[in-house]
Amino acid sequence: MSEPRGEKQSKKKKRKERKRREEEEEQEEEEEERGESKENSERVILRGIFKVGKKSHDVLLSQTRLTWTPIVPETPTGEAAPRRPGVLRLQDVFSVKVKRRRAAGQVGGAVLGVALFWCRRRGRRLEEETLHLHNASVETTHTWYEQVKELIAGFPSRPRALKVFINPSSHKKEAVHVYREHVAPLFKMADIRTDITVTERKGHALSVIKECKLDQFDGVVCVGGDGSVAELCHALVLRAQLDADQPEKPVRPAIPVGIIPAGSTDVVSCSVHGVRDPVTAALHIVLGHLQQVDMCSFWCLGELLRFGFSAMFGFGGRSLARAEKKRWMPSTQRREYALVKTLAKLRPEECQLSFLPAKKSNHSLFGCRGHDQDQDQDQDQSRDQDQDQEPEGEESWRTNQGQYLSISIMSIPCLSPHAPRGLAPNTSVANGSASLIAVQNASRSEFVKHLKRFNSSGGEFSFSFVEIQPVAAVRLRPRSVIGCEDDSEDEGEAKTSPIMHRGEGDPKTSPIMHRGRAAFPWNIDGELLEVAGEVLVRVHPRLIFLYGEEVDEAESSVSCSCF
Structure with missing residues (x-):
């Protein structure tokens, strides 16, 4: 005689319930075992x-x-209410x-x-x-x-003593206020001892680093814009070369650099913080968040110009040169004026451009145009910092001669509120290569479209006249120096001593004019450098430590009113 249908369903339900309870008991036993193991380790x-x-x-x-965990009394049923720690x-x-409870003026309490x-x-x-x-x-x-x-x-990575450089002239001249109001209280709260230098001129930080007893500090902090940051990083690398007695190759500084943004764009700070916020930057320093960052060295006729993170020739250099002539203007107006004026007088420059492709890169700059950034992101992330990216031989270099509106070499993404994804979104801060972006001659309207897309979701390289390539080195020779016998000198070997003794803008030592040739404006980390001659750029993987952490995109965007 078969069982009633209701009894069958009841037994089936009971079996399922019993099985569920057994599974829950097993799961609780496993969680208890994991909890005991975690309690032992913690x-x-x-x-x-x-x-x-x-x-x-x-x-x-x-x-x-x-x-x-809140201490909660038991319920009337004898069960404790759930507690969330x-x-x-x-x-x-x-x-x-x-x-402590203290009255006004009271000590202790x-x-x-x-x-x-x-x-x-x-x-x-x-x-x-x-x-x-x-x-x-x-x-x-x-x-x-x-x-x-x-x-x-x-x-171990948290600093206890810091050397602080403040540039009072950067951007809106708010660096001193930013440091006192937002940064100094956090350093004091974390019991960090500071030694402060307010810079008085270009090259001041360089001269102080030369004589400073760096072994007394755990890090160096820069409160200023990109130019101040680049000057300080440049000084630390040169000092490391001198201390190691190795003038022939860059040496990683022993102490890291912290960046408190106080400039107009702050692309280096945005690339390692994601925001232009002094509190965020100060907390990265206080907590000891460190990352290795690639740098470039810039050479002209065998002489080291400087170490830095980015360089722009053509449109970027000419815009900065025009802006520097209008220093009396507010920074935002000056930048927009220079941008519009340079666009109005847009013209290409005849150049011989050579590059050494980064290792594990099969892309060709002069044969494959308009790459999307995803095509160029597969780079070797484990390249050792001490691997020196020396030019290997003329057969390894690829060369092209043509007319270019803009040429950029960037070893970091160069994020900013104006370009949230960065001026070089196809690179990262420590992938051992730089991004070479070459914009060939095009109409003004097409070039403006290319520029405007840096502030949008992408597609800035999807033009036939824009070429992009990951590189280990770049050699750029403007038209006026092509074929000159003086440029046949082997770059970087004739004079390899670090020029720590040179001051910024010294007409006797800077390569602004060389043997009567015309100088070309370069924008190197937001600083104007006029160079007459061929420029050689080398990438040095993970050359310096910066406080911060790598980010993919800046927090917000700012549109330019001139577009």
């Missing part, structure tokens, strides 16, 4: 009762984190202080507990937050204070 150092807000919490401190990673904590100052991420921005743990016990408070302070002091 041994509790301290445990105590503190008030967080208005409620009492059970607070646990381990080697890497602090957790607090708060978690704070100690790697995000940069300071701990003892809280009743102990209230401890305050932990930590960093919260909101998109690409970092913000300061505070966690208050209230406990009136003097012994408990000081025990927790000393233990947390010891733990956060154990992060």
Whole structure:
């Protein structure tokens, strides 16, 4: 006799329920085992009762984190209400202080507990937050204070002493205010000792670095624009060469560079922070977030011009040259005036352009135009920093002669609010190569379309006259020096000593005019350099450490009113 249908369904339901309970019990046992393993690896150092807000919490401190769980009384059924613990990673904590109740002018005061100052991420921005743990016990408070302070002091990359350079003339001349209002309080809170130099002229930071006892500091900080940053990085590499007694090749500086943005575009800061925010930059420094960054060296007739991150010839150089003649204008108006004026007088430059392709690159600059950025991103990420990208031989170089409106060489993406994806979105800060972007002669309207797309979602290289290539070295010879016998000298070998002794803009030592030839304006990291002769650019992988972390896109965009 068969069972009723209802009983069959009931038994089937019970079997499913029993199986589900068995699976849940097995899962709970596995979670308990994982929890025990995690508890063993995350041994509790301290445990105590503190008030967080208005409620009492059970607070646990381990080697890497602090957790607090609300203490909730049991319900009438005898079951405790579910509790969700708060978690704070100690790697995000940069300071701990003892809280006291003090009257005005009072020294000391009743102990209230401890305050932990930590960093919260909101998109690409970092913000300061505070966690208050209230406990009136003097012994408990000081025990927790000393233990947390010891733990956060154990992060090796965090600086304890910094050399700070402030450029008071950068952009809107707000660098001193930015440092005092937004940066100095964070450094003081993190117990970082600072030695400050307010620069008085171009080359001032270079001369100070030459004589400075760098072993007394854990890092160097620049408050200024791209030109100030490039000057400081250039000075540190030269100093490292002198200290290592290796003038023939670049040497990685022993200490990193922190960048507090206070310029007009701040492309280097945006490339390692993602935002032009001094608090974000300061917190990256305080927390010791480090990354290696590629740099370039720029040579003319065997003499080192400087180390830097980016260079623009043609349109970019001429725009900057015009802007520099209107220094009396506000920075934004000056930049837009120079842009419009250069577009109105747009003309190509006859050049001989040679490049050494980056390793593991099969693309040809002069045979495959209009590459999309995704085609050029497959670069070797594990190339060693000390690998020197020397020109290998004339047969390895690829050469073309033609008319160019603009030529750019960039070892970093050069992100900015004006170009959120960067002027060179097909490269990164540490892929061991630079992006060569060559814009051949075209109509003014087509060239403007190319420029406007830097501020949009992409397609800036999808023009037949735009060519892009990852390179290890570039050699650019303008028309007026093509065929001159003086340029046959082997670049970079005749005079390889670092020119630490040279001042910025010294007419006796700078290569602005050489043997009566016309000088061509170059925009190197936002600074105008007029060079008469062939320029050789070499890429040096991971040459310097910067505080920050690599990002793919800047936070926001700004449209130019002249377009």
